[in-house]
Structures are given as C-alpha cells and as structure tokens.
Amino acid sequence: xxxxxxxxxxxxxxxxxxxxxxxxxxxxxxxxxxxxxxxxxxxxxxxxxxxxxxxxxxxxxxxxxxxxxxxxxxxxxxxxxxxxxxxxxxxxxxxxxxxxxxxxxxxxxxxx
Amino acid sequence: xxxxxxxxxxxxxxxxxxxxxxxxxxxxxxxxxxxxxxxxxxxxxxxxxxxxxxxxxxxxxxxxxxxxxxxxxxxxxxxxxxxxxxxxxxxxxxxxxxxxxxxxxxxxxxxxxxxxxxxxxxxxxxxxxxxxxxxxxxxxxxxxxxxxxxxxxxxxxxxxxxxxxxxxxxxxxxxxxxxxxxxxxxxxxxxxxxxxx
Numbered sequence: 001x002x003x004x005x006x007x008x009x010x011x012x013x014x015x016x017x018x019x020x021x022x023x024x025x026x027x028x029x030x031x032x033x034x035x036x037x038x039x040x041x042x043x044x045x046x047x048x049x050x051x052x053x054x055x056x057x058x059x060x061x062x063x064x065x066x067x068x069x070x071x072x073x074x075x076x077x078x079x080x081x082x083x084x085x086x087x088x089x090x091x092x093x094x095x096x097x098x099x100x101x102x103x104x105x106x107x108x109x110x111x112x
Numbered sequence: 113x114x115x116x117x118x119x120x121x122x123x124x125x126x127x128x129x130x131x132x133x134x135x136x137x138x139x140x141x142x143x144x145x146x147x148x149x150x151x152x153x154x155x156x157x158x159x160x161x162x163x164x165x166x167x168x169x170x171x172x173x174x175x176x177x178x179x180x181x182x183x184x185x186x187x188x189x190x191x192x193x194x195x196x197x198x199x200x201x202x203x204x205x206x207x208x209x210x211x212x213x214x215x216x217x218x219x220x221x222x223x224x225x226x227x228x229x230x231x232x233x234x235x236x237x238x239x240x241x242x243x244x245x246x247x248x249x250x251x252x253x254x255x256x257x258x259x260x261x262x263x264x265x266x267x268x269x270x271x272x273x274x275x276x277x278x279x280x281x282x283x284x285x286x287x288x289x290x291x292x293x294x295x296x297x298x299x300x301x302x303x304x305x306x307x308x309x
Contacts, residue, residue: 028149047154047176048176048179049182051146052185075149077142
C-alpha cells in the first residue's frame with residue numbers, strides 16, 4: 001500500500017479499530033485479525049501501525065488496556081473501548097456514511 | 113489522625129517521584145512483551161498454514177512493518193499518556209490540598225481570624241516601613257530634575273580667630289560662590305534645616 005493510500009486511511013483506521021473493539025475486549029493481535037477477516041485482507045496495513053494507533057487511542061482515553069491471560073494461557077494486553085471511545089465511534093461512523101454517500105452520489109453506488 | 117493522613121500523602125508523593133524511573137522501565141518491558149506476543153501469534157498462525165519456521169519469522173516481521181519506527185511511535189504515545197496522567201494527578205492533588213485547607217480553616221474560625229489578623233498587621237507594618245525607607249533612602253527626591261547633582265555643602269570659615277564649620281549659607285555666600293571655578297553651574301541654593309545647598 002502506497003503512502004498516499006495510508007494517509008487516506010489514517011482517519012478511518014481509528015474507526016475500524018474502535019468498531020472491532022465495540023463488541024468486546026480484544027488483544028492487539030485480535031484487533032488485527034478482526035480487521036483482516038472483515039476486509040478479506042484487502043487493507044494491507046502494517047500491523048505496527050495498528051499497534052501505534054491502539055496506544056494513541058489509549059492516550060485519548062478512547063481505549064483502556066489491561067494485562068490478562070489469553071485463551072491459550074499466555075499473558076496478553078487486552079484493550080477495551082471506553083464511553084468516550086463509543087462516542088467517537090458513533091461520530092466517525094456518521095461522518096463516514098455521509099462522506100461515502102456524497103461520493104456515491106457522484107460516482108454511482110456500488111453495483112450500479 | 114489528620115497528621116497521619118498528611119504523612120501518608122507526603123510518602124505517596126515521594127514514592128511517585130522516585131518510581132518515575134522504574135515506571136519508564138516497566139513501559140519498555142510491557143511494550144516489548146506486547147510486540148513479542150503479537151509476533152509469536154502471527155508466527156504460530158503462519159506455521160499452521162505450512163510456513164517453515166524461518167519463513168514464518170520473516171513474514172511476521174514483514175507484516176509488522178518497520179519495527180523501530182512503530183516501536184518508537186508506540187513508546188511516544190505511552191510517554192505522552194504518562195505525562196498527561198501525572199499532570200492530572202498533580203492538579204487533583206493540589207485541588208484536594210486546597211479543599212482540605214479550606215475545611216481546616218472553616219473548622220476553627222478563631223484560629224483563622226487570629227492568623228488572618230496577624231498576617232494583615234505584619235503585611236501592613238512592612239508595607240509602611242518599606243514606604244518610609246524607600247522615600248528616604250532609595251528613590252530620588254521628587255520635583256528635582258537632576259537629583260544626582262544635589263549636594264550638601266559645608267563651609268568652613270574663620271571668625272574671630274576660630275574655625276567654624278557650618279552648613280548655613282546666605283544669599284551673599286551664594287553670590288560669592290558663583291564666581292569660583294567649578295561652582296559656575298550652581299543653579300540654586302536652599303537652606304534646609306541642618307543646612308545644605
């Protein structure tokens with residue numbers, strides 16, 4: 001993925017990760033796997049960038065982290081979305097939808 | 113009881129200060145642990161799909177991207193969060209101390225009144241004394257343009273065979289002085305109590 005594409009993605013990356021955590025706590029690997037699975041691997045994002053985003057969002061109090069024991073009995077750092085994180089997710093979600101629909105209005109909806 | 117509480121508070125503050133270094137070390141350790149755990153899981157997953165150990169390692173690292181750069185960015189985010197947390201702790205601790213002080217003062221109005229009166233008198237007396245000292249010694253006299261040129265002149269003269277020293281100057285003295293080299297610039301003479309010019 002080129003640099004410009006990543007730049008475009010940075011705003012939506014936070015949204016995708018918050019969405020991944022909206023259904024329950026995950027460790028970093030879980031977030032990465034969730035996004036890869038849902039996008040069928042189409043977003044080739046450096047996993048390190050996802051971890052950086054996790055730490056950055058924790059700094060913004062959208063996430064909280066704690067160390068726990070993973071399903072295969074290893075120490076793993078789990079992330080949980082906060083109330084502020086959910087507000088941010090809703091906001092980003094609404095913004096993204098209106099942005100996407102505006103672009104679709106011009107370009108035609110997918111499948112048209 | 114309150115004394116004990118105070119002591120505990122001070123001890124906690126000291127602990128926070130001296131723990132700072134080890135907090136930073138913990139941060140590094142946790143960061144490495146998190147990254148290693150991620151790489152280990154990726155490797156495991158890749159091995160399950162038929163990668164060799166070497167290829168799995170290489171592929172896991174490739175997927176993670178530039179390790180140094182990402183690790184640095186994560187660390188920076190963590191440090192920033194730490195700073196923010198410390199700042200908010202400091203603010204809340206200060207507010208708590210202020211609230212505690214207010215409660216104490218309100219609980220004993222007699223003592224409060226005495227302290228306030230004492231401080232008020234002390235400040236008042238000091239301000240007054242400083243005003244006097246300033247007027248007398250520190251600031252130049254008012255209404256004088258070149259205050260640094262004002263001198264006090266003592267005159268010695270012989271009168272009836274006796275040497276007299278005095279600071280009282282008459283107008284005629286002034287007329288005499290004006291002709292003397294070095295005193296050409298004398299503009300005015302004034303006899304202040306105690307004498308002078």
